[in-house]
Amino acid sequence: MSVNPLEALPIDELRRRSSTKWRKYPDDVLPLFVAETDFAPAPAITDRLRRAVELGDTGYTPPDPGIRDAYAAFAKRRFGWDVDPAHVRTTCDVMMGVVEILRSVTRPGDRVVVTPPVYPPFFECIPEAGAVVERVPLVDTGAGWKLDLPGIEASLAGGARAVLLCNPHNPTGTVHSKEELAQLADLAAAHDAVVVSDEIHGPLVQPDVAFTPFLAASSTAARIGYAVTSASKAYNLAGLKCALMVTAAEGTARVVRALPDEVEWRTGLFGALAGVAAFSPESDAWLDGLLARLDENRRLLADLLTEHLPGARYRVPGAGFLAWVDLSDFGWGDNPARTILRDAKVALHFGPLFGEEGKGHVRINFGCDPAVLRQAVERIGRLARS
Ligand SMILES: Cc1ncc(COP(=O)(O)O)c(C=O)c1O
Incomplete structure (x- = not known):
């Protein structure tokens, strides 16, 4: 149709x-x-925010504004991905989620791999977390861009502790394949490192392209990966401030649960309400x-x-x-x-x-x-x- x-x-x-x-x-x-x-x-977002404004519903975000269930259902419908709502925690925005996870999984001075050309704040959020940027550029194959897996392996073998992945990739719009992501997970696991996957552009993958959320790439990816996402890019809600940190294993979930409560308190109520409407089947x-x-x-x-x-x-x-x-x-x-x-x-x-x-x-x-x-x-x- x-x-x-x-x-x-x-x-x-x-x-x-x-x-x-x-x-x-x-x-x-x-x-x-x-x-x-x-x-x-999207009309469901306008309706939800209008009701909130009319009611003066402009206070703090409750512990469970409904967005965990809404996102889990969205991930299942749109990506065929099973997300456990109990493994989702909110924060203010994607970059804050990335910073706080990196701060938890690295020690000051640890190196974190980025794959330029890449979303400019990646170069700033790693130092903000106390770590150091290690550049492993994408490879231009002549037909598209790919992760430089041997380059990433060398970085991890040399002691890099994490890979900050952009999946899909900003600015090239590259959608990494399931095989590449699974290989990346194996490399990270072999060197006891983690992958933090920024999936804010995930809802915007075209229907002719297969999107694999990093945590769905393999059981290893599920074990060592963290995904951070939001409705904010697809639905243009960046000013409303709500993002989701998603895990798929007990160890990684424990790390996200251990983040200071303040990280979750910074979730914007309008962002959460709009996000629920965005992720609903109505939108x-x-x-x-x-x-x-x-x-x-x-x-x-x-x-x-x-x-x-x-x-x-x-x-x-x-x-x-x-x-x-x-x-x-x-x-x-x-x-x-x-x-x-x-x-x-x-x-x-x-x-x-x-x-x-x-x-x-x-x-x-x-x-x-x-x-x-x-x-x-x-x-x-x-x-x-x-
Ligand atoms: C890859 C990527 N991550 C994060 C962001 C920003 O997200 P947020 O405003 O939720 O931090 C953007 C915005 O364009 C982006 O392209």
């Missing part, structure tokens, strides 16, 4: 938003940088509509780049609303987004923030109206021809 793609809100309406996407730059700039999307919320049709829109836009971007920026290198991502584009042939230096912002009035995310592999690259957020995407690429195309 074909699904109608979700329509984005009109840009004039979006410019009334007060979030960073719409406030960081003046109105003559098209904002395609930070990972916010341009759609009206599935909205999510399917979003995926259909993103599917169209990820392909449209390929056509637009061919037409207006031949020489740009882009692979259609398997998940999410972010595109990783190599513009190094255009003479715009290591950070093309800076020139594009100044001279084309389009805000893209700066490639070098994702690691040195990001030189010459930009990250484009295509979670918007196709007309906005078209206008943005046309503006950049005019700059390239000038």
Whole structure:
């Protein structure tokens, strides 16, 4: 059955938003940088938040706001993954969950592997947890990106204590295969290390791609892995502050249970209420509509780049609303987004923030109206021809 793609809100309406996407730059700039999307919320979320606002239901989050069960049911429906709600604990946001788990499983100065180009806060959250970043870049196979498993093995053999995985991967949109994830788990287990898997983009895997939550990759992955996720990316709820730390074994669950209560107290009530609505079956049709829109836009971007920026290198991502584009042939230096912002009035995310592999690259957020995407690429195309 074909699904109608979700329509984005009109840009004039979006410019009334007060979030960073719409406030960081003046109105003559098209904002395609930070990972916010341009759609009206799923109706179940709007209803739930409206009721809460009307009631002044703006206090602290109770111990079990219902999101553990809602997420377990969502994981089963969408990924075929059995999550035990008793093995889910909430916190403020995904990065806080990652920091607190890393702080628990490493000692000060321990090394933690990241796989750049990768979501820039990964480089900061590891030192925040008292550990040290160890870079093992993704491998470009010519057809896609893959984890450098031999490189990760060497790091673990050399004493790295953890791998901070991005599954699916931001910024490339790579969805790691079950086999790769199971191999990663074996490597970590062999060296008595753990894997912390950031799965915030998991709900945004396209239906033509198989998504394996890390903890579902193998029994070893279930034993040594921690997943941190949220409704916030798929449903654009980043300002509401609720994320989930998920485990699948007694040992890892004990680590998460032992985190200070304060880590859980920081969960936003609106985030939890919105998350329950997001993960409910009522919101599935909205999510399917979003995926259909993103599917169209990820392909449209390929056509637009061919037409207006031949020489740009882009692979259609398997998940999410972010595109990783190599513009190094255009003479715009290591950070093309800076020139594009100044001279084309389009805000893209700066490639070098994702690691040195990001030189010459930009990250484009295509979670918007196709007309906005078209206008943005046309503006950049005019700059390239000038
Ligand atoms: C991979 C990844 N992790 C975490 C986040 C941020 O999540 P949170 O705001 O819940 O910390 C993002 C936001 O774009 C992301 O792409």
